[in-house]
Amino acid sequence: MLVGNEAYDPGIYDLISTTLITSNTASVTFNVSAFAGTYKHLQIRAIAAGSSSFNDNIDLTFNGDTGSNYSYHALYGDASSARGENSTSRANIAAVVPVSGISSYANQFSASVIDILDPYSTSKNTTVKTLTTRVQNGFYIGLHTGAWFNTSAINSITLTGRAYSIASGSRFSIYGLKG
């Protein structure tokens, strides 16, 4: 580093990569096996919209597994009430609530932060925690959790629009956290 420059900030969260969606797409995949020796935990930060005019979800799967090997629980609310929800032996984790109908709600996106602890452990199922919120096309704020019942190390993370595509302009960034 040259004298006079600011000190290098290693950060807790290191940005690994960002995917900016430039045309509607069915899914986004992060390949993360290369970071097993560097990071203890992973975090995905997303702003997202759906391509339809209907509410939708963006679901998370690991290692290409779309079998009934996941569970999901949520604590969520809108502007008037709060609810709990659960689903077991399912094919994915409901991780992100996008703002739907990008054509109706131009430039409107939801915001989500997905925490994945100890994904490279080979003795643990992976538990995911998401704080996700939407303020258009129905207010929504939720704390979601999900588990993948497989102790394999995570090598890929895929986010898929459930019924519709992920809209252009959505952005997904993945970070690593040392531990």
Added chain:
Amino acid sequence: MATKELISTVTVGAGGSSSINFASIPQDGTDLFLTLNLRGDATTITSRFNADSGSNYTYVRFLGTGSAVSPSSGTSTGMYNAAGCVNVGWTESTFSNVTIYIPNYSLTGVKYASVDSVTEQNSSLAYVEISGHKWSGTSAINQFTVLLNAGGNFAEGSTASLYKITKGSGGASVA
């Protein structure tokens, strides 16, 4: 520029452990951040600052069970989190996912913490919790301890990581 660094990680070994303890926390930081990935004899954890086990903690929380939701508040002898740890009787090899943020830990004055905590199992019941906490102790935090509220052990493989965030030199302090 702000700096952030890992202070230490504790991993529970074979035989389990009744607590996870971070002692002698460096006092040159601004905020603390923790991740907890726990499995043990119960789901509710208690976290304490500086070994204070008095009724010096206040909480407000919103707790979901996968079907019902319940807000609550009260006074306690530690930071209670019902969704802190996956019970060993639940789906095997499954651990909780907890993040804790503690601003201004090295200052004197009351301390506050924000906690997001979740548990999981392949069953309808799992705890999902958002909570805020206040510790009325005014000393700087130099120790952080996590244990199961009803006693018992954390299982092998449970981990906790403590991070220190230090503010940058830029910007003016506003009284």
